[in-house]
Amino acid sequence: MKAILDRIVDGEKAVLLVGPDEKEVILPISSLPQDTLEGDHFQVTFVNDQVVFMEKNQKEEQVTKKRINSTLEQLRANQKSKYKRK
Secondary structure (H helix, E strand, C coil): CEEEEEEEECCCEEEEEECCCCEEEEEEHHHCCCCCCCCCEEEEEEECCEEEEEEECHHHHHHHHHHHHHHHHHHHHCCCCCCCCC
């Protein structure tokens, strides 16, 4: 299942948004892979509501970054001043 690290609370707990309905799952930060940052994408597997497998999903992160950059470029290109120059 796909998941995104939404936030880290008090430096101890990680809040993941899991699946298409973005269900919140709270895990101890020690259960995350090293070098994990907010916004990172993961592939997770659950058994009896326990995470048994977690791996960073680099491909999904790259797709998301490309989509964000494309949107920002479009916004910048369409940005026009509402004020007339003299």
